[in-house]
Amino acid sequence: MTHKFLAIAVTATIVSGCSTETGETTETEIAQAQGEEANPDRNVYFGDLHIHTKNSFDAYIFNVRTTPDDAYEFGQGGTIKHPLGYDLKLEGPPLDFMAVTDHAAYLGHLEAMNSPDTKLSKLDMAKDMFSTDPEKIMSAFQLIGGAVRDGKKMDGVYDPAIVGNVWKQTVASADKYNQPGKFTTFAAYEYTATRVTRGKDSGFAGGNLHRNVIFRGSAPDMPFATIDSPNPEDLWTWMDDQREAGNDVMSIPHNSNVSDGEMFKLETYDGQPLTKAYADKRMRNEPLVEITQVKGTSETHPSLSPNDEWADFEIYDKLLSSMVTSKTSEGDYIRQAIANGLKLTMEIGADPFHFGFIGSSDTHVAGGSFDEKNFWSKIGIVDGSPEARGSIPPGGKKSWEGVTVDPRAANWFSRWSASGYAAVWAEQNSREAIFDAMRRKETYATTGTRIKLRFFGGFGFDAAMLDDPEMVSKAYKNGVPMGGDLVGNKTPGFIIWAMRDAMSAPLQRVQVIKVWTDGGEAKEKVFDVACSDGGSPDAKFRCPDNGAKVDLSNCSISSDKGAPELKTFWRDPEHKNGQRASYYVRVLENPVCRWSTWDALRAGVSPNPALQKTIQERAWSSPIWYVPTA
């Protein structure tokens, strides 16, 4: 490790512990009072449900000093500081909803260690953590990381009073910024369980079982952290109890791509077979999964989906703070989990992977980096400059020839992504409306673009509906939106409608990804269903190449290729009555420069040859399941 881990000594900030109580008026009422009429056809809202601030043990050591308040200011269009001193600001309009999700385990402890006059600051660990010796810093940091992972209460270090106090401030900050009808915030935190899968090291490495825990309204006095149990099933039990006590809540798993096969494993935490009770409990608590974020995209892997030409997208597969590659063959990727869910439905009568999709950032600098043109990555002083993240050659060199890239940059940072958003279709912008939309999975994920995407399934749908001005309300009335179960015995029809982001690239194609099982074997197929530039899918269900190009000398894109909107009615040409299936939509934009190419362009060097130069930004809808009766 390098001098970059040096933490600047800061004078202690005095944070008041007072909070305001939220009233009992429903937010729907408040939103209406403030002029936002509930729209029965629903509006799309964009948000970020995965944000870390200085209160997270790791963010603090990355020199992050921004607070939950700063995160909400950023989301509303304000400017905040990166730990390296530059300004962070959203490229797009303000976000509609947000949740700050700091690691609950050892919440606020690093700041306490770095404040003079606290008990924690006298510990040897604290002295090492804020010393000038990189090795001491690293080993102290690993101690904390290991304790977070293993759920260990370190004697004389772990102090529930600090967690409770900082959690109270987090909830108060969310309450302060929540404005029904305009801007929604949730009390939330991250449950940071990591399973040791390859033999124990001294630090944080292992299979990622992280989840964000999001409260619909009121929140309890203490979060349930790995300190309480590293087993996510215990978290769900606690969440069930919270719901009983009036604190409605859901958890959203993320980075299954680096779970080493643990996230969607086909057995319980204790190695028992999955049961209906397990599936019901999981679905009660985890209706959604985060499919994309800064640490890569978890939709599928090229080795799992060899016939999907777009599967090799922002793949990141190194276990947390480790150079070990995650086990990709089983349990890491969402498409495979959906197929396993269908199989389990036959076997145990319930589906533990019946989830919808969102994206979020997982930023550790209080502001998400969504824009390829202006990327600041994730972990503060460690990857906050192009050189540190491997997008330009080190030491001011002008060429990549003979250059050795720092292994952390090569294996981790350069593979990270400017991604993503959670999109939600809700009647209005309030905690209740957005949370309820998330519970019914009427959500989709994007890689940081604001594509608008509608997706409905129904038995009575036809192509004539596409031009009907009442199309949306009729689709709601006679079918199900994304995230729904289409139950019946006829042939399902789908209405898909995507519109580009005016400030991103035009659309290239819309696809339906069908997942099903046949004789116990998982199957998947990608159908192009709408093509830009007047094309139509061929016999293999592929659009012709629309010829969209990126000029790598200045990152400009073809101005005459692609579609502003793509809208289609689609029936599964391979539909089989009685065969259970899941369908989700993937929308692809024309290619644009990847962030690493933008970094190189600005520095006047060629892009890192080890990295993809362009990417196709995209959106994924939550699936619609065809559930045959009888």
Place this chain on the structure above:
Amino acid sequence: MKIFRDPITQFVLIGLLLVGLNHFWSGWQGEQGRTIVVSAAEIGRLEQIWAGTAGRLPTGEDRQQIIDQYVEEEALVREAERLGLGDGDTIIRRRLAQKMDFLVSDDAKPDDPTDAELKRWFDDHRERFAAPEMRSFTHVYFSPEKHGSRIEADAQTALAKLRSGADWKSLGDPFIQKRSYAALPQREVTRLFGPEFAADLFKLDASNWSEPIGSAYGLHLVRIEAIDSAAQAKFEPIRAEVLAAWQEEQRTEAKREAVEALIGNYKVVVEKSE
């Protein structure tokens, strides 16, 4: 006595005198340096910080601990200073530079301007305080995917119908976002529809349906429903805001000058690296 005129003796005597003076001086200084005073104000400050982290007020025992810790730290710092441990330490250098920066900024605090001065400055910077113009509009959308090369003609046909009183809801193609927007500034219209559409929209008059205008999505017929013009800021109601902005500008300028003056006291030699 002759011996005192001897240069060597003089040299030795003056030397002895200096040694003696130094001894008394450092002894006196040492006395001062070896008293650690924990003032009531300092205790108050430490207690506040403590409460901020712990979430409760310190008890008597905690207070004693706070004081002990303060004394320990103070003693350690003084010993470290005595040994010169701070020299060349990057963190300390940075912190010192930061402190000096604060000092310079503090010195740069401007006096209050007269009313006339402030008013004049406001007149020169009026646009800074104006609320941006907001527009409310309804639009009828034509999709290029659907109309292809007929798009302009189809839009014109619809426009003729609109101008003769047809209901806008019955015309054009469905639009995935809203068909009516309330009170948006140009920046937000740009983000929603692209820069060309936003520029055109903000040139339209609030009258009848517009000629077709293009966006990132296709063509639109637009009717401006309301214009909340850029509110010309008036001086009196926002006097405090203007004063704050004036002070900020003065401070930045004064600070820049002060730092430049400081640097001016040095000769800067930049060596070429090989």
